[in-house]
Amino acid sequence: MSKIVAFIGLGNMGGGMAVNLIKAGFQVNAFDLMEANLKTAADAGCTPMTCSKEAVKNADFIVSMLPNGAIVESVYIDGDALLDVIPDTALILDCSTIAPANSRRVGAEAEKRGLNFVDAPVSGGVAAAAAGTLAFMVGGTEANFETSKEVLDAMGANIFRAGDVGAGQVAKICNNMLLAIHMSGTAEALQLGMDNGLDPKVLSEIMLKSSGCNWSLEKYNPVPGVMDGVPSSNDYQGGFMVDLMLKDLGLAQEAATASKSSIPMGASARNLFNLHKNSGSGGSGSKDNGGKDFSSIQQLYSRD
C-alpha cells in the first residue's frame, strides 16, 4: 500500500513538489487555502482535502511549503494546531523558508507532543521544484534525517543534513545572502566594464576564466543578451523574484542580530535590493521591481 504524504501549501513551489511525490508512488493528501491551487494539484493526481486537519489524519509524512514563519507557526501550533492531531508515527518536514527561531519553536512544540520534526528548506526555484532537482538543507536528528530521505529523494537531487532543528534554515539564509552578494557584485563589475567600453559578453568570458568567476556569471548572467535561457534575456521575467530575495536577506539580518554577527556585505546587498525594488522604471506601469527576477539588480547600475 502507498505511503501517505499530507502536503500543505501547493503554490509555485509546493505544486511541483507534490506532483513529484505522486510520480514516486506516494498518495498525496493535499490542502491549500486557494481553491485554484488545490484544483491544479487534484488534476495532477493529488487527493484534495477540505482542511489541513483532515489532510494529516492518517499521514506517514507531512510536508509544508508555506509563505512565512507566522503562517507556519499558525498552521502547526496557534491556528490550525496540526501538532495536536498529527499521528506520532509521522515525520513532519517543513520546507518553507522561515527564520531559524520559527523552526525551533515548531520543533520544540512537536517534541513536547512526542512528534518528529525537521526543517528542510530548499535551494532551486520553481523549475527545480517541477523537475525534482531541488537541494534540501535539513535540520533535525540523524534518525529523522534518514527517515526524511524517503520523501526528499522524490523531490530533490541533493540532500544535506546541516545540523539540528533550525540548522537547515541557517544554511539556506547563508547561501542566499552569498547569492545576493555575488549577483550584485557581478552586476557592478559588468556595468563598470560596459561604462568603460567593454562588450559584456567578452568581459564575462574573461572573468569566467579568471578569479572573478562565480555562479552568477556561470549560470545566470544579469546582462540581457549575454546568455540564452536566463531571466535577463527574458525581460527579467520568471526565475527568483526580488521580493523573495528581500525576504531571505531580512531573515539573514534577523539571524545576524540574534547572534551578534557582522554582515556588512549582506546588509549592503539588502539595501541595494531594496533600492532596486522601489526604483522601477514605471515602463510597465509599476514603480515596484519586486516581481522581477533578482538578476534585474543590473538595472540599478545601468545608465539606460
Ligand code: NAD
Ligand atoms: P506561494 O505563495 O506560491 O505558495 C504558498 C502557498 O501556501 C499558496 O498556495 C497559499 O495559498 C498557501 N497557503 C498560505 N497559507 C496557508 C494555510 N494556512 N494553509 C494552507 N495553505 C496555505 O509561495 P512559493 O513561491 O511556493 O514559496 C513557498 C516557500 O518556498 C516560501 O517560504 C519561499 O520563500 C520558499 N522558496 C521559494 C522559492 C521560489 O523560487 N518561489 C525558492 C526557494 C524557496
